[in-house]
Amino acid sequence: MRVITLIENTKDSSKNLTSEHGLSLYIETNGKRILFDTGRTNNFIINAKKLGIDLEQIDATIISHGHGDHGGGLLSFLKINDKAKVYAKRYIDEDYYFRTMLFSKSVRINKEVFTQYPNRFEYVDKFTEIMDNIYIVSDIEKPYEAPEGNKYLFVRDRNKVVRDTFQHELIMVVKENDELIIFTGCSHNGTANMIETVQNRFPNLKIKAIIGGFHLVRMPLIKASSASQNEIDTLINKILDENIEKVYTGHCTGEKAFKKLKNVLGSKIIYIRTGTELNI
Template structure:
């Protein structure tokens, strides 16, 4: 399986690519072409062209959750790809906000996506195999800590602003002969909980890799603020206990938290940047 990071918060200095606070991964596996999230804008499309990737040929899109830094590129994607279904949870079409110190920002996905392209959307609200060996896990129970940064994230229910419970979040699992790989967007439900959910569904399979963001930047706009050592330790210990072979992370994990994880996990963990390519 080959994974290309089409967009992420940082980029490799050697490549002339767009980068932004968002995430989009392009995955090729057994003649299947999958897009996991679409970043904040259409920048991932320009990057794909420079990297020689034809997004017109993408077979399926998986949206990890209903925030604009993961689904903001859906409208421009629909304009270049006429066939791929977009798999998401039903509540991904909701209204979501970032609120801190009196500052309030809409971080939901453009409603045009749901109004103009409803025929391209497949809502998934239970464990589903969407393609051969490609699975969506929708039920993620909160046994372990969830990211402290969640306290700044809200949803609208009717006329009320309520704490976001992330019922719009899902994860993707790709199964191969030698094990499974887990894909997370932001892990708002907590990466240890997502690993546990995958283990519940696939109790006997090796977890080859975990790929995605872990939401360990407490306040995204202030990079100096990262998760507590307790959160870092719980996640690292889960990775060790589950004998996960490799971790590739970026986006909302943040460099500060990544360095703390790197100190514990060593070569088991790597940071992905815009343009990076990995084979799992």
């Protein structure tokens, strides 16, 4: 499997690429080309051209959840790619907000994409194999606590705004050589919960790697302190208990939390930046 980070908050200083607060991954696996999330703008498309990646050849696009830093570039993508289905949970088109006592900001995906390209969306409401050995897990079990940073994230429910329960979030799982690679967007439901869910769904298969954001920044959109040590320890223990070989993370994990993970996981964990290429 080949994975290239098209957008992340930071960038590989050796490459002439643009970074932004968001995430987009290009994946080649099982003879297919997958786009996992699209960042905030069309910058991932510009980066892809510089990296020699032809996004017109993408076979399928997966949007991990309904926030604009993961689906904001979708409209630009659909204008250049006329074949890829977009797989997502049904609730990604809702109105989502980041809120504190003094501040409120919309973090939804531009709704124009849903009205202009309604036939391109394939809504996944149950466990589904969308292509050979490529799966969407839609129902996430929650034996562990969700990330603390979720308390600042809300959704409009009819005439009121309520705390988001993240029913719009999914997991993508790829099976290669009877091993699993998990892809997360922001892990709003909790990375430990996602690992547990995948292990229960595929009880006889080893999780080789997990890739994506882990939402260990306590206050989203603001570079604040990381999640509690207890939350970080829960994730570390889950990674070690499941004997996951490699952990690739960035974006909403935050560099402060990453350092704490690195102190324990060592070479098992790698920070992905815009331009990072992985061969798994």
